Amino acid sequence: MSALVTLWSVSLILCLVGAVALVALIVVRIFSGRASRNRERVRRRLTPALLGGDANVEKLSGAELRFATDLALELAEFMRGTDRAELLAVAAALGVSDLLQKRARSRTAQDRLTAIEALALFDDHTGVVEQALDDSNPHVRLGAALALSARGDAPDLMTLVRKLRIGEAENSLLLVSLMSDIAACDPDAVRALLTDEAFPEAGKVAAVDALADSGYSHAPLLAELAANPRGAPDLQPRVFRALGRTGHPVSARAIEAGLASQDWRIRAASAEATGQIALRRFAEQLGGLLSDDHWWVRFRAGEALLRLGEPGNAVMNRAATGADALACRAATTLLAEKAAA
Amino acid sequence: MNAGAEAIALVVIVMGLAQTAFNLVQLIYAGIALGTRPPVPRGATLWRRYSEQAPAISVLAPAFNEELSIVESVRSLLALQYPDFEVVVINDGSSDGTLTKLVESFGLRKVERYVDEAVEHAPVRGFYASRAIPRLLVVDKENGGKADALNAGINCSRTPLFCAIDADSILEADALLRVVRPFIDEPHLTIAAGGTIRIANGCKVDAGRITEIHLPTNFLALVQIMEYLRAFLMARLALGKMQALMVISGAFGLFDRQRVVEVGGYSRDTVGEDMELVIKLHRHMRDLGLPYRVEFIAEPVCWTECPEDIRVLSRQRARWQRGSLECFAKHKDMALNPRYGRIGMLGFGQILLVDVIGPLVEVLGYILVPLLWALGLLALPWLLAFLAVTFTLGIFVSMATLVLEEIQLRRFIRVRELVALAVIAVVENFGYRQLSNYWRLQGWWQFMRKQKGWGTMTRKGFRTG
Known part of the structure; x- marks a missing residue:
């Protein structure tokens, strides 16, 4: 029985503790409301000073310095070049950088x-x-x-x-x-x-x-990585996608191998890279990928073909009228998408 | 005193204590999660930091009969602050003018779209887009329900991540930048992340944005604000910290598209499709033996309208209860199964305690304990202990959640709002809590009868500025 009464008593005490904490927070909130009005006043006063560019200002302290620091950081976020340099010079003169050093140890x-x-x-x-x-x-x-x-x-x-x-x-x-x-x-x-x-x-x-x-200059290293994977399966698709972004034709041989990879992620990335580098001679290989088992490979191959110009369009048109249902659907729909874009 | 009566009271009290103990643990974890969360920068800082590397996102917005609000909702989505995203609105066979409104307002025309067939859904009737708004795609499909519509959206998306939302909810402008954080911090591990849902009733809305935050005047809406605080700030934050999060709200969740495709997308045979997706993801990753994370983040906010009508609210709560039970039943082999680690033991343990057994025992307690005491079969301490677990400890948990909110987030702007919620934290335990449990019993009954479908959700619409 005593355990049951204890449970009741503990629950009442917990309720009381919760209520006291809430009341305390409400009181704090009332006072912080006043502080926030003060903050707005200080911000309005400091904004012209910070934007004025005149670093010959008096150092601030206490709440004013805190408000000035927050304001200076907000303004700096939107400024660049000499405007920002001037703002930071005023901020430093106000003592903002000193306060930031303290905050860096918070x-x-x-x-x-x-x-x-x-x-x-x-x-x-x-x-x-x-x-x-x-x-x-x-x-x-x-x-x-x-x-x-x-x-x-x-x-x-x-x-x-x-x-x-x-x-x-x-x-x-x-x-x-x-x-x-x-x-x-x-x-x-x-x-x-x-x-x-x-x-x-x-x-x-x-x-x-x-x-x-x-850029461009790292393509040979990336191509070498693509051609000689070092046992990192998740890295390889990224390498092929990176090759496409360099736009360097030195990677052609690696990409050709990538188009025939066992890993569908590498085939998709290689197809994407083929389009980005405009490797027109791989149009036929891309055409073959229009009937790949994986949607992403078919989609990337179709996208790439549409970027290759005439040879790509020819392969797409052929696939659109061909007997392979997967390739036909991919080609027909992507051609229609391109026409509408 | 009667031993049988005491046994009944003991079961009720132990169940209540177990729930309270779990809530207290969650409060502690939520406090730790908020105290140790990564720095939360301003929107401009977020953009500077994340804009270069943020992965592309497809925002999937299923819409059913939403002609009144759909245009404003889509405008709001198109104005989201995120470097690379597309908005896919899925018209789920609306019988009103939803599609017509979209086509006319955004100058859309019928187009072709090459889409994946990775997950199943009802047939698509057409795609609509405009050259002037390349970020927007409207999918018109036959009606199949929310899960079905989301599956159609997944098939249409061409990005590594997708964000599932409700078309009638309002995402804060920087919500995507905030919710994507775990995918940036731990790109190899994160497979899903959820954000906070807040209630917009009472707030002023202008051009699809919340411009003034106010509390609603409707009592039911006020109580739901308290419930959402407990659900998101306490429970989901804590379970996320424990890596045992079992649900990401269907109104706002970000997912790794590939992983969702691997589990077959959303299940169309349950009304708890959002919970079931997360459970399926847990099961899949654990079966594969791969490390992963499902996160909850408190800062990104999606605003939603909650029911102010008791009949609509009761239907919603019964449906939620049914959804939880359907998920539990479907994946019962995971429950308390050590093979599924903290998901089996902790996540499913919580569902069992709170959703499966909880309402049954609590309602039993409301009926029997006072009756047995009145008949003289139970001594007063038993009644007091029962009151402790059902009322006073409930009040404490609500007040503690409010304290946590005020210390860490301070999202209620005016003092009087905080006071109003403090009052609600007490009042809700007398009447509303019991009613809520009754609705959950209705959900149990629907589950037993294998009832399907969502029922109707009547919305009043946001208060515009």
Whole structure:
């Protein structure tokens, strides 16, 4: 019986605790409402100062500095070039960068990331941003790496690979942006990752996409990877798609082999690449793929044929009137789609 | 005192305690999830960070007899902030002017479209598109239900991800940018992600956007706001953190198209098609032995209109209950099966506790415990313990959810709204909770009778600005 009464008592106590917490939060809300009106007033007053470009201003403190910091970051998000540089100079004079340095040590990862990204906009705080590469939160580490690489101030790629644990703990698609920035100034470092047997496949996927984005000159390496897969089945379709994006005809032989691959993902990616590079001599092989078992392969083959011009159209028209039902449907519908587009 | 009466009361109290204990665990997990969630940047920051790498998304919007709202809904979808997306509206055999409205308003004409046949659905009558709006495709098909329409949308989509929504709901402009985060952070693992559903009753809507957030004045709508808070902020967030999420709302979920195709798309023989899809995905990935993640994210919001009429609400709740039972019955081999890990033990355990046995035992308790006490067969402590598990602990869970919302998200703008919800957190336990359990029993009855179909959902329409 006592257990039953205890249950009742505990439930009443819990209710009371919940009610007290709610009342406390409501009281806090009433006061924060006043603070928010004050915030609006300060923002209205500070906006002309921040946009005025005159760095000869007095340092702020307390709530005003917090409001000024948030406002400066919002404005900086929409500005570029000298306008942003002038804004940041005023912000620094107001004490914004000092507060950001404090926030970079906050216990909240969200605050640290925002502060780190903002500090990277200032020229004289990259040291703090570099320290954030050792942060305990992976989002903060990646944010710091992206901010540094966007400035061209990132440490060498192997350091980033180690600190971010790229390909192991860190597999974000944002690694492509990071590696693209790095490939712009140090393409050999990114290329080296692709030939490193020990480097995880997930990281290689990002490296492949980054090299494809940075252009033509990496096509031979990608073609070599396509022709000689190193036991990474999920990487291969990405390599073929990357070949298409480079637009380099050096990959023709690899793509021809890809069109006949056992893996439907590679056939689809190769068909897509054929259209992107306009490899007209593969029109017949693409025509064969119009009757592939996989819809994505048929679709990509049809799309590619329509990009090849006359030889592609000829194959499509032939398939549209042919006896193979799958190829006929793909060709007829895609031709009609193109005509309507 | 009577031993039989005490045994009945004990069963009811233990069940209630088990549910409360699970709710408390969920509250703790939800708190941890919110406290440790990745940084939540502003919309502009999100765009800068994600726009280059965000994977393309097909937004699938099934529509059935929605001529009054469809044009505004589609305009709102076309204005979503996302770098690469297409909107596929599937007219599911509407008998009103839904298709005509779409064709006339967006200058559409009949086109051909080469589509996959990966999942089954009722025949498509035609495709409509416009050169001026290349992001928009309208699929006109024979009526087959929501799951059937979504399957048609999946076949039409040409992107790696698709987002299933209700055509009459309103996605916040940056909802796609926010819900795609797990697919960017863990592209090799994430197969599905759900966002929060919020109730738009009372809010002002202008040009397909929520412009002013207000609480509704209707009591039933207010109570549903509290229910949605518990369902999304507490339960789904916690189960997502535990990696035991069993349902992603049909009104807003993002999925890996290839994985969904592998499980055959949405099942057309259940009204719990959204829950069943997630269960099928769990089963598939576990059978393949592949690592994967199904996530829930609190920030992206989809606004929906909830029923304010008691008859419509009762039908909806009975249908939801039936959907849960259908899913449980269909996949009962997974329940409490260690082979399916936390999905079998935790996810199905929760369905068993909350959806399968919960309403039966609770209603039994409402009838028998006070009666047995009044007849002198039970001592007062038994009645008090029963009141604790059905009323006071229920109030505590609701208040704790509201505290969590206020500390972490602060989505209710005015103080008086917070006060109103605090009152609702108490009041809902007296009358509404019992009624809700009665509707769930109706769902049980429908399930036993193998009743099919959705029934009608009458909508009042959003309050425009």
